[in-house]
Amino acid sequence: MYKIAPKHVHDWIQTCTCLPKPLINKTLITMGIPYKFKGINDNLIKDTKKKGGVHPIVKSREQLDTMALAEYIAGNNTQQRSDIEQAIAKTFNAIEKALSNGYTVSITNYGSFQLSAQFREDFNPEEPHRAESIEVKSVNFRASTKMKKRIGVSGFEKSER
Numbered sequence: 001m002y003k004i005a006p007k008h009v010h011d012w013i014q015t016c017t018c019l020p021k022p023l024i025n026k027t028l029i030t031m032g033i034p035y036k037f038k039g040i041n042d043n044l045i046k047d048t049k050k051k052g053g054v055h056p057i058v059k060s061r062e063q064l065d066t067m068a069l070a071e072y073i074a075g076n077n078t079q080q081r082s083d084i085e086q087a088i089a090k091t092f093n094a095i096e097k098a099l100s101n102g103y104t105v106s107i108t109n110y111g112s113f114q115l116s117a118q119f120r121e122d123f124n125p126e127e128p129h130r131a132e133s134i135e136v137k138s139v140n141f142r143a144s145t146k147m148k149k150r151i152g153v154s155g156f157e158k159s160e161r
Helices: 007-015 066-074 078-100 145-152
Strands: 002-004 027-031 033-040 053-058 105-107 111-119 134-143 156-158
Touching: 066 078, 078 105, 078 111, 134 145
Parallel strands: 033 156
Antiparallel strands: 002 027, 033 053, 105 111, 111 134
């Protein structure tokens, strides 16, 4: 599924060195989100006639790092790129600090970051539960409904790999 890209994307790709420039008849296009299907085994049925299924897996085209993101935001303004990289770093440092102080960080119409915890591997269940027996399990990101809708407009295309 191909769609004509918005003007800001077109302007960015014309100056960006981090991505290829997909053009069809000199009209910039955006591609759908790549996916493939992965089989699901039915391990609950002990019969030889097991029913399986498939589910879709999103396949990344490639990873964009902080520099590529800053380049996307700055567009033609190369002087702004380093300032934007610093702003991105400061933003994520602030998110980390807020999380480490027990906050959930919610970015309006984007999503929320929150910590989850677990007992340490060396935790002895016979001992009293204390803060020292807990560790960070992961940092979870939950996208907002509005963000998922904005991204979903791109559609999907079958991946070659």
